[in-house]
Amino acid sequence: MTQPMVKKMSEEQQHLVMQSMDMMDRFYDEEFGLLRSSGEESSAHGTRGSAHYALGLLIRQKSGDVERAVRVLHKVLDYQYDAPEEIYHGTFATQSTDEHPPAGHYAWKSFAPGTAYFLERTFEKVSEAFIHKLQEENNLLKEEADVKQLRQLFYASVHGVLPPVWISYDPNWREFIACVCAIASAAFSELLPDALIQRMDEAMERAVQGSVDRRLSDAIPMNTNIELMHIFITHYYGHRLKRADWMQHADEQAEGLLHEFEQYGGTFAEFNTTTYYGVDLAVLGMFRRYAFTERMTEIAHRLEHGLWNNIALYYNAKLENLSGPFARAYDMEMREHSSIGVFLYLLLGKGYEHLTGMNCESGHDPMIALLGIDVPAEAVPYFQAHQGDRLVQKQFLELCERDDPKANRNLCTASAWIGENRMMGAMSGSRNTNGQMHPATIHWQTETGERYYLRLIRRETGGDWNSHLRGITFEAEVTPDSLNIDVQLDTAEEIEVYFEIKGPSIRHQDIQPERWELPGLTCTVKAEAPEPTMLMYTDYAEIIYRYVPGKSENRMRFELGISD
Incomplete structure (x- = not known):
């Protein structure tokens, strides 16, 4: 009997597998055959998380793990949409409780890009x-x-008539689950029954065809992490299923992505993003392990090393975080909603276990442990210690996924000042409607080691920042001691533009309109904006400038002078 995969791994890899599997074991519903989506009593069960759990079971191979993995994979495949004429063909329900998307009213293949x-x-x-x-x-x-x-x-x-993307279905579940199936068939085929292998291949034929149709139609644009997964599964299953058209498509897409990446010195459209960089690194590891051709391996190698060099450039080893600005981000903290800390633990080893704390991405950890890392030598020192104060600047061609496809690519500049105990970021050129774009950021640490952040975001009054809003643009610039931001508001909606400041011991009386006396940081403020209001919470504050159409100027400007 062959030795379980986990027994062949390093101590760091084993730590990742066991920690993640202990967490996922608690969410497994033996009766249902999938992971509960949240909480041990949840009635909803997730498909993507369950697929990652199945892969972890195949890696761990404790008694009963392989049999459980087979059951879970069969169950995940039950939730694939088999609807060849629909825009969601080949993707998967995200939850067991999802209703089937509406069908029969959307001839999407005959429409123009950007449908x-x-x-x-x-x-x-x-x-x-x-x-x-x-x-x-x-x-x-x-x-x-x-x-x-x-x-x-x-x-x-x-x-109820037309299937709304991101509401009635998630097209990206095709790529996520197909990647798991590819790894399972490439690395663990001897453990899996022939019936499951055949069923996975049939399901992947639907998934990859749906992914290719989406890409060729450009009905729903692909952000970088999805584009990388798309190329990988089309390449892998093109060779596995002997589909010459898929092989050619994957080759052309990979060459195009490499050209765009290197056009501005090695940058992705989804630039400086802790959440999606983690996915990117995982997929590039899939190419490294399972690509069929030398050219595809070479392309992935250049992308992987270039991405690591970008991460190193914006990384602060003292703060253990990436500096903003972020083209897309959920959180300002690298260890939240991100796998970057996991990759750094594999690089840095014992003593850095704290970078692997559980978050919503931790279900990917067994996969990451299996795939490993390939960090270029020149990047490694940046993760070990602060490499000197620096002002960095990179250009990238963003993708505005919900804009006219004839005008959804904009050349942006991401600038950052990275000092030993403070770093600041500023974005210019972006026209992205996505609230995940963080145009102005500060991270810092006090002498006693307490960490803080500041970010500028926006929301519709009564709404949430993580939404798409049109007509709001930011232009920011940074120096070692200043952060200046212009905000343009061409919208009929009432908007709150606000600074969120997070960290311990923030006091209401220390935040005045023209001066913010924060622990470890003083900020003078010149604001051409409506009078602010402030909301205080347990560990963060919001300084809010409200735009009311017809009553407020549709432009705001903030000049922040920063001193430690």
């Missing part, structure tokens, strides 16, 4: 025109609550 964008914009305009007519002609909808309720009813009706 999802144009439909969304059209429905927005129809909704606003409909509400306006009710208000003006029938003297109805006097209350804002009535307007919001009617808008919700309108969109609910639309979404």
